Amino acid sequence: MMKAVLIVCGLVLAGAALAQQPALRGQALLEDNCATCHAVGKTGSSPLATAAPFRTLSRSFDLDKFQIELQRGLLTGHPDMPEFKFSDDDARAAAAYLRSIQE
Numbered sequence: 036m037m038k039a040v041l042i043v044c045g046l047v048l049a050g051a052a053l054a055q056q057p058a059l060r061g062q063a064l065l066e067d068n069c070a071t072c073h074a075v076g077k078t079g080s081s082p083l084a085t086a087a088p089f090r091t092l093s094r095s096f097d098l099d100k101f102q103i104e105l106q107r108g109l110l111t112g113h114p115d116m117p118e119f120k121f122s123d124d125d126a127r128a129a130a131a132y133l134r135s136i137q138e
């Protein structure tokens with residue numbers, strides 16, 4: 036009986052850890068690709084003043100649409116930028132991270 040309870044607890048914890056992973060991967064992706072201009076984390080201001088901190092994106096952006104845009108190729112708002120295009124998995128991870136930090 037005790038053993039069964041422990042196994043169930045273990046599965047719940049493993050599930051929670053897996054659910055965390057996309058957001059962590061998304062954070063790493065955005066830090067690699069976007070942090071030169073945008074504030075990626077929960078605090079701090081953007082290195083480039085005109086680039087919105089990511090934690091405020093949901094004020095002007097529907098993050099569900101944003102995920103689709105990342106998959107298609109993000110062009111808007113980046114005059115001097117190469118086009119960003121994320122794989123479906125990466126876009127989902129990035130969106131999961133962005134959702135987790137919105138103010």
Ligand code: HEC
Binds near residue numbers: 070109113
């Ligand atoms: C070289 C600098 C630079 C990099 C790198 C960069 N951005 Fe931007 N981004 C900007 C600037 C500047 C703006 C604002 C442009 C404007 O308002 O005309 C912007 C705007 C945006 C907006 C629109 C925000 C809004 O509220 O309208 C989104 C979304 C965005 N960036 C996402 C990203 C993502 C995701 C990455 C990384 C994959 C990224 N950016 C990388 C400079 C950059």
